[in-house]
Amino acid sequence: MSGEEPTIIDHARYPFTKQASEKLRQIGFKLEDFRSPEEPPVARARERIEKSAKPLKEVKPPEIFQGSEEYELLSFPLALALAKAVGDSYLWRRLALYEARVARGRLEAEDPGKIVKIAVENFGWKLSFNGKSHPPFRLHFADYLRNASRFREEEWKLVNQRLAGGYVQLTKERVVRLLEEEVKRLIQSRIERAPEVEVPEPLRGLVEELKAFYAGVRKVLSREELGRVRFEAFPPCMASLYFDLSGGRDIPHIGRFTLTAFLINLGMPIEEIVRLYVSVTDFDERMTKYQVEHIAGLVGGKTRYRPLNCGRMKTHGLCPREEELCKRVRSPLAYYRLKVKQLSKAGRPGKT
Ligand code: SF4
Incomplete structure (x- = not known):
């Protein structure tokens, strides 16, 4: 050429x-x-x-x-x-x-x-x-x-x-x-x-195998990347942002902000959040770390931010659909906590 x-x-x-x-x-x-x-x-x-x-x-x-x-x-x-x-x-x-x-x-x-x-x-x-x-x-x-x-x-x-x-x-x-x-x-x-x-x-059997493989990949990626955070308790909005990010889709600034704030508020360590962004996209590591620390209140104005509530998520077009549980909460964080309780009652304790 x-x-x-x-x-x-x-x-x-x-x-x-x-x-x-x-x-x-x-x-x-x-x-x-x-x-x-x-x-x-x-x-x-x-x-x-x-x-x-x-x-x-x-x-x-x-x-x-x-x-x-x-x-x-x-x-x-x-x-x-x-x-x-x-x-x-x-x-x-x-x-x-x-x-x-x-x-x-x-x-x-x-x-x-x-x-x-x-x-x-x-x-x-x-x-x-x-x-x-x-x-x-x-x-x-x-x-x-x-x-x-x-x-x-x-x-x-x-x-x-x-x-x-x-x-x-x-x-x-x-x-x-x-x-x-x-x-x-x-x-x-x-x-x-x-x-x-x-x-x-x-080749039909192969297509079925690949379907199962990729369904498994979603779960494993979530488990590996999210550590102790329980992906199965994510509300639809955060699950969707997370998969858009890991699928390389360009998510808007406000989406990245609210997903990061959500993960910080769940207690996910800063390094893991940075690793999540850098391993699935090619965001600049130093800049990503600074932005995550900023949202966590460790640098800059020292305010620890919370993710948007449901009303603001909807205003920004970040609420993909409401599930039954959504009707009982006003924020993605509340959804997560309620869902974790439900899962624990159902005999699926959190990871250690
Ligand atoms: S209603 Fe709230 S928690 Fe449920 S998907 Fe929409 S923004 Fe997320």
């Missing part, structure tokens, strides 16, 4: 590109051609989905061995099709995040020409590279904003960039980070917009 025609290894490394899609068309990719979960592309697709359940910090681009390039390429649309068939939007977001993170890991090791080519040809970026300037990449501010506006850190704000003639000057690391956002959105929308998938008979 650096001036020459892309090779099968390029397609396998960057299967989301237009050229890779064209290659798949040439190969004649069809889901119904796969007859067993043991076939290498299917097994690899399964692996892609299973790996997407891991915390983002653990994502490393897998090696592509000589001779396995075509399997690797085929496994990408297969993984997307299987995810669609599972029908779990949480899985879709995780898979898009995982694939985008793998792409980022690979792009970090690429020469600048290839990065520019991928960005221009696939996402229409106005991006150029000049090795003599520092930083060496120039990206049109509209492309910059479309992706960087999702980042909360001050260092990404447009006012803090070197801007000349409508172009932002960027390091390779930053360009690749912005590309990761594009790749994530592209993959997520591909899964969301894909028509319903008719899974061939021999």
Whole structure:
């Protein structure tokens, strides 16, 4: 892809590109051609989905061995099709995040020409590279904003960039980070917009296994990440914010504030809350720690904040639905405490 025609290894490394899609068309990719979960592309697709359940910090681009390039390429649309068939939007977001993170890991090791080519040809970026300037990449501010506006850190704000003639000057690391956002959105929308998938008979069992796997992942992630806090006692609003966060969805500032305040008020240690944010997204660790400590009243104005009450949650569109128990409370915290009592009475004591 650096001036020459892309090779099968390029397609396998960057299967989301237009050229890779064209290659798949040439190969004649069809889901119904796969007859067993043991076939290498299917097994690899399964692996892609299973790996997407891991915390983002653990994502490393897998090696592509000589001779396995075509399997690797085929496994990408297969993984997307299987995810669609599972029908779990949480899985879709995780898979898009995982694939985008793998792409980022690979792009970090690429020469600048290839990065520019991928960005221009696939996402229409106005991006150029000049090795003599520092930083060496120039990206049109509209492309910059479309992706960087999702980042909360001050260092990404447009006012803090070197801007000349409508172009932002960027390091390779930053360009690749912005590309990761594009790749994530592209993959997520591909899964969301894909028509319903008719899974061939021999792969139906695999889809059921993946359904069960991801249902289990939700529980385990909650248990591991939340420690002593009891996820099963979360009200629908906090469960939804939590899963949006862990699924990589960009939740509004007020949502992050109220979820953090909720976790602090349940007694979750600061380090665990910070770890939760940093392991499931790539928020800046130092900044996240400061913000969590601020909400906990340990720095700044020294006020320990409480999560929004139900009325304000509704005003901000953060109350997804009321459950029976919701009718008896006025705040998510009250819901949690009541639910813990109910669970304890029912013989399900808290974790130790
Ligand atoms: S009613 Fe209150 S506790 Fe229940 S989901 Fe809505 S905001 Fe949360």
